[in-house]
Amino acid sequence: MKKIPGFLLISWILILYTRSVSAQEGAVFRTRQDYYTTERSGEVMFRFPTELRGQKVKLILGLDSRTVVKLDTMAPADLFRIPLSISGLTPGHHELVAWVEKGQGSIELRTPLKILPPQANAVKIDRYTGSLIVNDLPWFPFGFYCYSPVQPTLAEEEVVRGFNLMSPYQRINPGTVKEREAYMDRCAALGMKVHYQLISIAGRGGIGSTHISGLSPKDRWDLLHYEVEHFKNHPALLAWYISDEPTGHGASPDTLKKIYEKIKSWDPYHPVTIVFMAPRQARRYAGAMDIVMADPYPIPRGSVIEVGSVTENLHREFRYEKPVWIVPQAFGGSEWWSREPDPGELRAMTYLALVRGATGIQYFVRKAPNGFPKSLVTWSECGKMALEVAEMTPYLLRGEPVPELQSESQGLWINGWELNGNVMVVVVNTRNQPRECRITFPKRCQAVNVEEPFEHRALTVQNDTLTDWIGPLGTQVYRVSSILPAAGDENLLEDPGFEDTHSYGVPARCYILTGNDRGATAFLDTRLAVEGNHSLRVTTPTADEGLGFSFFPVSLNSGQSYRFTIYARPDTMSWLPVKKTFWQRLFHINKDTPRNFSIRLGDYANYHFTLKPGWHEYTFYLTIPEGGGGQVKINPQLKLLGQGTAWFDAMSLVEDPVIGYRIDEARKRFTIELATSSEGVQLRYNIDNRLPVSSDPLYFNPFPVDHTAVISTGIFLGDSLLTYTQKSFSVHLAMGREPQYEHPYVARYSAGGRMGLTDGVSGSLNYLDGRWQGFNGQDMAVIIDLDTLTPVHRVTLGSLQVTASWIFAPLSVRVEGSADGTNYRLLGEVSSKTDEHTSGPVREDFKVELKGKPVRFLKIRAVNRKICPDWHRGHGKPAFISVDELTVE
Numbered sequence: 001m002k003k004i005p006g007f008l009l010i011s012w013i014l015i016l017y018t019r020s021v022s023a024q025e026g027a028v029f030r031t032r033q034d035y036y037t038t039e040r041s042g043e044v045m046f047r048f049p050t051e052l053r054g055q056k057v058k059l060i061l062g063l064d065s066r067t068v069v070k071l072d073t074m075a076p077a078d079l080f081r082i083p084l085s086i087s088g089l090t091p092g093h094h095e096l097v098a099w100v101e102k103g104q105g106s107i108e109l110r111t112p113l114k115i116l117p118p119q120a121n122a123v124k125i126d127r128y129t130g131s132l133i134v135n136d137l138p139w140f141p142f143g144f145y146c147y148s149p150v151q152p153t154l155a156e157e158e159v160v161r162g163f164n165l166m167s168p169y170q171r172i173n174p175g176t177v178k179e180r181e182a183y184m185d186r187c188a189a190l191g192m193k194v195h196y197q198l199i200s201i202a203g204r205g206g207i208g209s210t211h212i213s214g215l216s217p218k219d220r221w222d223l224l225h226y227e228v229e230h231f232k233n234h235p236a237l238l239a240w241y242i243s244d245e246p247t248g249h250g251a252s253p254d255t256l257k258k259i260y261e262k263i264k265s266w267d268p269y270h271p272v273t274i275v276f277m278a279p280r281q282a283r284r285y286a287g288a289m290d291i292v293m294a295d296p297y298p299i300p301r302g303s304v305i306e307v308g309s310v311t312e313n314l315h316r317e318f319r320y321e322k323p324v325w326i327v328p329q330a331f332g333g334s335e336w337w338s339r340e341p342d343p344g345e346l347r348a349m350t351y352l353a354l355v356r357g358a359t360g361i362q363y364f365v366r367k368a369p370n371g372f373p374k375s376l377v378t379w380s381e382c383g384k385m386a387l388e389v390a391e392m393t394p395y396l397l398r399g400e401p402v403p404e405l406q407s408e409s410q411g412l413w414i415n416g417w418e419l420n421g422n423v424m425v426v427v428v429n430t431r432n433q434p435r436e437c438r439i440t441f442p443k444r445c446q447a448v449n450v451e452e453p454f455e456h457r458a459l460t461v462q463n464d465t466l467t468d469w470i471g472p473l474g475t476q477v478y479r480v481s482s483i484l485p486a487a488g489d490e491n492l493l494e495d496p497g498f499e500d501t502h503s504y505g506v507p508a509r510c511y512i513l514t515g516n517d518r519g520a521t522a523f524l525d526t527r528l529a530v531e532g533n534h535s536l537r538v539t540t541p542t543a544d545e546g547l548g549f550s551f552f553p554v555s556l557n558s559g560q561s562y563r564f565t566i567y568a569r570p571d572t573m574s575w576l577p578v579k580k581t582f583w584q585r586l587f588h589i590n591k592d593t594p595r596n597f598s599i600r601l602g603d604y605a606n607y608h609f610t611l612k613p614g615w616h617e618y619t620f621y622l623t624i625p626e627g628g629g630g631q632v633k634i635n636p637q638l639k640l641l642g643q644g645t646a647w648f649d650a651m652s653l654v655e656d657p658v659i660g661y662r663i664d665e666a667r668k669r670f671t672i673e674l675a676t677s678s679e680g681v682q683l684r685y686n687i688d689n690r691l692p693v694s695s696d697p698l699y700f701n702p703f704p705v706d707h708t709a710v711i712s713t714g715i716f717l718g719d720s721l722l723t724y725t726q727k728s729f730s731v732h733l734a735m736g737r738e739p740q741y742e743h744p745y746v747a748r749y750s751a752g753g754r755m756g757l758t759d760g761v762s763g764s765l766n767y768l769d770g771r772w773q774g775f776n777g778q779d780m781a782v783i784i785d786l787d788t789l790t791p792v793h794r795v796t797l798g799s800l801q802v803t804a805s806w807i808f809a810p811l812s813v814r815v816e817g818s819a820d821g822t823n824y825r826l827l828g829e830v831s832s833k834t835d836e837h838t839s840g841p842v843r844e845d846f847k848v849e850l851k852g853k854p855v856r857f858l859k860i861r862a863v864n865r866k867i868c869p870d871w872h873r874g875h876g877k878p879a880f881i882s883v884d885e886l887t888v889e
Contacts, residue, residue, distance in 0.1 A: 026050035027109060028079060028320050029098050033133070034125040034290065035114035035268065040087040042113070045128060045320055046098060048075035049107060058101040063113065064094050075100075079320065081128065091115045114268075120573055121235050122269040125290060130315075130323040130359040131397035132271075134193070134238075135573045137527050138397035140359060141165040141193065141238065141325065142386045144366040147207070149176075150183040154368050156519030156541075159190045162386030162505055167195035167241060167362060169207045172227050184236045189541035190519045191571075191645050193238035195273065195362065196231060198224065202259050203243025203251040203274070207365075224259070225266060232267040235573050239270055239291065245277040246285065256288035275327060279310050283317060292318055295327035295364060298349075299341040304473065305430050308352030308413055315357030325360030326353035330382065331372045340373045343381035344432075344473035350385050351428045351475040355415040359397060361389070387505030387523075388454055392477065394526050395424040404442035409435055412470070418445070423480040432472045439466045441480065449481040454504055492562075493636065494552040496651040497532040498524055507536055513548030513637070520546035528647050530567045530615055535649040538640045548639040554653060555633050556604075557766045561623045561723040563656035563678060564636070568618060570595055570611040571645035596641040597648075602634035611646055619678075621656070621715070621723035631766030631841075657683060657713050659727040662702075663759060665736025669706035670729050670760060674699045674713045681722065685713040689726075694719040707731050727761065733792070734758045734784045734858075734888035742781035749774030751884050757782065763884040765841040767802050774807070777878030780862040784888065789819060791852040796887040797862060801834050801842040803872065807880040809834040810862035813846035817855035824859055836869060860886060 028047035036042050044061065052075045061069035061082065069082055094113040099106050116122075124133040132139045143165025146154060150168050158166070166187065170180065187194050199206045201224045215223065231237055240263055243251050260272050271290035276282050279294045286292075292314055298306040307326065314324045328349045332340035341349065350361055363382055365372045373379050389396070399417025402425075407414050411431040416423050423445050429435055441464050450459040450466060454477055459466060461480075470476050500508035505523055512522065517540070525537040540546025556562060595611040605622040624632055636653065640646050660673040676683050684696040687705060692714030699713065708731050714724035738754050750756060751763070751773040763771030773780070786792075801809040812831045816824040828848040846862070864881045868874035 024049050024107060024109065026053075027107075029096075029109040029111050030127055030320060031084075031096070031111065031113050032081070032126060032128050034127065034271075035116050036086055036124075037116050037118040037122060040085070042084045042086045043128070044080075044082040044084050044096060046080040046082055047078070047320075048100065052100060052102060052107075053077045055102060060099040060101070062097040062099070086113070086115065089113075089115050091117050116268055119233075119269050121233060121237060123238055123271060125271055125323060126397070127320050127322075129397050130319075130357065132238075132323070132359075135571060138393060139164075139193075140389055140393045140397060141195070142361045142389050143167065143192075143195070144330070144363040144382075145169065145327075146366045149179050151368055153518075154366075155183065155186050155190055155192055156517075157368055158366070158383075159192050159519055159539075160521055161380075161383030162390060162523065163383070164191070164386075165193050165195055165238065165362060166366075167197055170197055170200065172198060172201045172223060174223065174226070177230065180231070184231065184234050186519075186541075188234065188236035189643060191521065191539040191541075192236065194236045195239050195241050196237055197241045198227060198263075199242060199244050201227070203246050203256050204249045205244025205246065205251070205275075221262070224262070228263055228266045232270065237270055240267070240272045241275075242272055242288070243274045245295070246274060247276065247278045247281045253284045253288060256285060260288040273325070279314050282314060286318075286322070289322070291323045291325060291360070293325040293327060293360075293362070295329075297329040297331075297337060297364075299329055299332060299337065299345055300339050301336070303430070304345055304348040304352060307349040308356045308428075308430075311353045311356035311358050319357070323359045324357060325362060326350075326358040327362050327364050328353065330363040330378070331365050333374070340375055340378060342375075343378050346378055347381055347385060347475055348428055348430065348473040350382075351426060352413060352430070354389070354392075354396065355413050355426050355428055361385075388477070390523065391453065391501070391504055391526055392424060392426075395419050399424065402442065402445070406440040408438045408440075411435060412437060414439065421481075425478040425480065427470060427476045427478075429470045429472065429474045434469060434471050434474070437466075437468045437470045437476060439478070440464055441466070445480060451479050453477060453479050453501060456502055490654050491651075492554045492556075492653045492655075493651050494554075496653075497529070497649060498534045498536045499532045501534070507549070509552040511550040511635075513550055513639070515540075515542075515545040515547060517542040517545040522547050522549070525647060528569070528649075530649040532649075535569075535647040537645065537647050539645040540640045540643055543643045544641055546640055548637055550635045550637050551651075553633045553635045555631050555766070555768060556624045557631055557764050557769050558624050559726065559764065560655055561621060561657065561725045563619060563621050563652070563654055563723070564599065564601065564605070565617055565619045565650070565652040566599065566638070566648060567615050567650045568597060568609070568611055569615045569647045570613065571647075572613060595644060595646075597646060598637075598639050598641060600637040601653075602632065604632070604634070608641070615649075623723055623725075631764075631768060655725070656723070657715055657725050659711055659713060659725060661729065661761070663736045663755075664704075667704075667706070668731055668733075668735060669704050670731070671702050672705055672711055672729075673702045676715055678715055678722075680717075682716040683713060684716055685711065687711055692716075692721060692724050694721070705729055705731070730760050730762065730885060730887050732760070732887045732889050733786055733790060734886060735760045737784055737786075739782035739784055739886070742783075743775060743778040745780075746774040746776050746880075749880075749882065757884060757886040758784070759885070761885065762798055763800065763882070765800070765843060767800055767805060767807060767841070767882050772800060772882040772884050774880050774882050775862075775864060776880050777864065777866055779864045780810070780860075780881060780883050782860055782886070783821075784858045784860070784886070785821070786856050786858070786888070789854045789856050791854050792817070792850045792858070792888060793852050794850060794887075794889045795828075795848045795858065795860060796885075796889075797846045797860060798884050799832075799844050799846065799862065800882045800884075801836075801838065801844065802882075803836065803839065805880070806868055806872075806874045806877070807882050808836060808865055808868075809842065809844050810846070810881050810883070811865055812863045813848060814861045814863065815848045815850065816859040816861075817850075817853060818857040818859070819855065821857045824857070827853060827855070837871070858888065 027049040032043035059071040098109040148170035273291040274289040275293035395417040399419040402416035416425040495509040657676045662671040683699040689710035715722045814829040818824045
């Protein structure tokens with residue numbers, strides 16, 4: 001065998017090495033998250049090298065020396081997302097290996113899989129979407145830089161606007177650690193996160209954060225170590241910020257990489273960031289950061305488009321690798337910047353960053369109240385966008401791009417994201433003049449409903465094209481749905497799922513009851529919902545000093561039972577540990593504040609519930625006592641007690657149990673149907689006008705009642721009666737017969753229609769319960785046909801007086817009888833015994849005794865006083881009478 005010349009061997013090795021490197025060009029092979037903790041499954045992102053796309057290949061995926069995936073396929077250009085079971089993997093670093101085989105050759109790729117023990121304040125990165133995962137939820141940082149020491153009220157002033165992040169420029173001096181603890185603790189209580197700046201002892205840069213002089217390299221490392229260890233477990237910590245514009249301050253990639261590796265060895269749970277004024281240099285620093293940031297400041301010398309271009313280039317460079325955050329310009333007036341951006345420019349820059357893939361916004365810079373930016377109008381625009389981005393978060397961080405979206409209009413930048421069959425489209429006008437906006441949707445996006453959610457406009461799509469107008473440097477957001485709105489149910493509450501977004505970002509249909517902590521907040525959250533698209537997120541920074549909610553009033557009927565339900569979920573990261581005294585620590589006294597919330601329904605129910613992890617349903621029953629006003633109007637109230645954050649959704653207040661019925665006029669009987677919307681309970685009943693007991697029969701099927709009776713039904717849990725409802729039914733000769741009316745009743749008060757007077761069920765003391773027929777300024781005069789001559793002993797007509805609502809008792813009730821329907825004679829008349837001055841609802845039953853006189857036709861007239869009396873505030877105007885039930889015995 002001939003000996004191969006050394007130079008030739010070296011040449012072949014170099015060729016093979018070059019081949020190996022070039023063969024991996026364009027390849028992507030990473031875990032979707034930068035690390036996993038309690039997840040049972042993960043995901044691997046894989047894209048074939050450029051030169052293999054379109055060819056038949058075999059993909060083999062191995063994890064720790066075992067094969068987990070084998071795939072024969074035509075290699076596409078798109079990204080593969082391969083599910084991966086990680087259940088049972090021990091904490092530590094595992095290795096994933098991918099072999100791509102084509103013919104006789106193969107390419108090998110490797111990537112780490114990191115498993116860490118769970119930690120309460122962990123922040124993970126979703127490399128596929130570029131989003132952060134905080135407390136298992138996608139989280140869009142939207143905040144600002146600020147100065148140090150932090151203004152005492154700054155955090156609370158800005159969190160109520162919708163900002164969730166702050167990043168103070170600070171000098172890491174051991175003597176000022178208490179200052180940093182103070183603002184960190186306050187941010188944690190408010191639900192804000194802190195982008196923690198270490199630049200004064202790390203990569204330099206920034207404002208007012210120059211290095212501390214006289215420190216040796218060891219002292220600097222020790223100080224950095226202390227700071228990371230001191231705050232790494234703090235609930236407010238989001239990320240470590242190690243360098244501000246390193247290319248302008250001489251911080252080399254190698255230096256920052258060493259700092260990065262040290263910080264990650266001390267705290268692997270939080271990402272590390274660097275911001276660049278020269279984004280093209282960012283790739284050189286890739287090994288020193290987890291999140292790449294850029295701060296283009298184009299106003300007034302440049303164009304807002306620069307922000308979009310910088311974002312687009314960074315997103316393209318670091319896609320599936322690192323999130324991209326943008327620092328929009330929120331300052332100006334000196335140096336290179338002769339003025340601040342106006343609100344339109346700042347809005348355009350922010351939205352251009354979103355359209356081109358930014359998953360974090362951090363304005364430079366905020367000094368309250370009117371330092372930076374000095375225009376409060378401009379800063380208010382930033383707060384508006386904070387709430388808008390919160391509304392869009394699920395689409396921005398979990399949606400799939402819709403690249404097929406097209407616009408014929410020049411100067412418009414557009415992007416869209418699809419989520420759960422819906423599409424959200426964002427459009428930015430980069431020109432300072434209004435323009436027509438025409439968007440063509442792909443055929444698969446069946447646009448049934450199109451709305452502009454922040455302007456509450458409904459739009460139409462014709463031939464897959466949406467046409468609208470957009471203002472100068474304006475933005476538009478369109479939410480496109482292929483699903484029609486669902487029909488309502490029997491819920492008595494208005495907006496029980498917090499879906500009314502007319503005041504977007506905050507709940508509608510309620511008053512806010514403020515406490516003493518000005519930083520307490522209530523926002524709509526689109527990331528979590530039991531039903532619909534929103535939940536209500538409430539943060540109470542100080543125990544019992546947060547916000548309460550008084551919801552839109554509801555009217556409840558006397559004698560009726562109701563079930564109230566609400567879903568709630570706590571944020572287990574948001575409760576701060578209470579600092580204990582020496583004696584509390586010595587005797588192990590638990591001082592933690594309870595994680596409770598309360599629901600109050602007037603004077604009829606006041607319940608406290610202890611929050612349990614995850615979504616849970618919290619339920620109670622209440623019965624409005626008989627008598628009183630017949631109807632009570634209450635404002636349901638909610639309050640988060642203790643300190644922390646919780647979500648609420650799917651409130652419900654319904655009649656429960658419900659007694660339904662059908663009239664069998666021919667047989668003169670009712671068919672009774674009972675129902676409950678409660679689960680896991682039993683429904684028992686009796687017809688004896690008494691409270692239900694555990695020995696009463698269980699309800700399974702509808703049953704007949706052929707005599708006058710009071711039906712009682714109760715909800716039982718085991719042998720315990722939770723609540724009950726009763727309803728009276730009257731079986732009589734006129735039941736189910738349609739009266740002939742001389743005067744029409746008021747449509748609003750129909751008692752269910754023409755059969756309302758003779759349906760066998762009487763109205764309550766609430767004239768709005770739907771059981772009363774109202775006549776305005778006229779008598780009630782009806783004729784009942786009994787078909788044959790029938791002995792009649794008594795005619796009874798119920799009436800209701802509520803003078804505050806201009807309803808008076810009839811002056812009298814007169815009954816006439818006829819055998820032929822033409823010739824009538826007076827059979828009896830009864831005058832009212834109700835004092836017209838009596839306040840509150842008064843029921844009066846007019847009973848006219850007929851002593852068994854045979855008649856076929858009955859004419860019953862309730863005489864209306866016609867006008868309100870002189871002493872009444874409606875004097876001289878028509879008076880009402882309300883009547884029900886007309887009973888013939």
